[in-house]
Amino acid sequence: MNKQLQVHGALFLVALIYGSNYSIAKEVMPTYMGPFGLIVVRVVSAAIFFGIFARFVTKEKITGWSDNLRAILCGVTGVAVNQLCFFAGLNLTAPINAALLMVIVPVVVLVFSAILLRERISKRKVSGISMAFVGAFLLIYTSSGEHTTGNLWGDLLIILNATSFGLYLVLVKPLMQKYNAITIVSRIFSVGAVIVLPFGFQQVLATDYNSFPFSIWLAIAFMVIAVTIIAYLFNTWALRYANPSLVGAYIYLQPVLAIVMAISMGKDVFTLQKGLYALLIFAGVYLVSRTRQRVAPS
Template identity: 75%
Template sequence: MSKQVQVHVALFLVALIYGSNYSIAKEVMPEYVGPFGLILIRVVSAAIFFGILSRLLVKEKIVGRADNLRAIACGVTGIAVNQLCFFAGLNLTAPINAALLMVIIPVVVLLFSALLLKERVGWRKVTGIVAACFGALLLISHSRGEGTTGNMYGDLLIILNAVSFGMYLVLVKPLMQKYKAITVVARVFTVGAVIVIPFGFQQVLEPDYSALPTSIWLALVFMVVAVTILTYLLNTWSLRYANPSLVGAYIYLQPVLAIIIAIALGKDVFTLQKALYALLIFAGVYMVSHSKQNVLQKTA
């Protein structure tokens, strides 16, 4: 198998794992483990893993007040707020809604890049931002009605999650350029773990773990090992051989796979209205992403 094929296989696996996570997490929440308890399990496990890996492989430290404050900000936006809003939102809304709304991350990245890094935004990108935001607003408003599979408040939390992660991607860039990736990720997850513990401590103690079905245990293992750890390792490896734009392009595959999996498992239905709103979101993201700037893919 050629290196090029290996890269595409790795990126497809990442998209497949993220796409399946929407339905698998819904299977666990809230009947077996509350959303914040699920976050605590996932983030603390990842923090321990990446912390040990960092000490064994690189033994590098983030130094200086400015870099340490930036790392804390990254932990708050990229892990704590991001994860708390995502799982709380997914607990309320439908998997397809969450998957479609997450596609606006490149738009959010562009907005924060313009605000914080003073990057230029042309008319094409502005049009894309308006289209994507309009599609997202329509999807949220559609979730108000009775009999719909979405939830307005859940959709808003998913939007807040995307905004938080978009800010994280902009904030973390200088650290990634200065330190090894594993050093930054280990610190970011450690900060995030400290913050999410008070939110999830009670929920993580509530379940009777001895009575959990095997399928739920497998789901928990999947979310820790595959969604959190394996996707990061695959993305990091892929970036050694592929340009960021290729990695970013696979973000469009995530909602497609999420829709297929959600429908196959009977977790959601895909309506004509959702298809039209999704078309607006995708069109807007396409206009924003297909430019000289690279698209960044969610890896948390």
């Protein structure tokens, strides 16, 4: 299998995992465990796993002040802020709202690429950014109505999560040109674990684990193994061979997969209104990413 197919296969699997996570996480929160407690379980488990793996398998260290600082910033944006905002937001809002709002990640990637990497933004891309923003704003605004399934504050937290993740994709790219994916992911989860622990430690202790049915244990296992370990590893590995915009573009698949999962599990309904706002968001991100994205050779 050539490298291009491997990259696209890895990114599709990540989109499938994330698309499933919206409804699966809602099964756990808040009935069985609080959102921050769930984050602590996920992030600390991943930090231990990647830490052991990096120590005994890759045996590589991040060197230099600038690279270490960048790795810390990746841990803050890609794990701590990203996870705290996502699960707090998902705990409040509907799975479909969260999935639809996440498609602004490619737009965020473009903006930060222009700011940090000095990439030029064309008028067409500015139009796309504006269109996606309007769609996201309308989705958030209508979430405050009593007959909708969303939540204003939950949607705003998802927007902050998407912004943080978009910044992470731009920040981590230079590191992936120099280090193994395991090395990078191990460091960012170590940083993330230190930050999220104070937020969710009490929820971890207060959880009644004896009340968990087998399905909830499976859901938590899925979130630790698939959503945290596999998805982050594959996403980070893909950034070695693809630019951040291509990785961000696969976010487009998540709403489709999330909608299918949410409706099939009876967790949400897809209304015409949400569909129209979704089309507006998709149209905007399409304009932003219409130029062909190429996978770099190995």
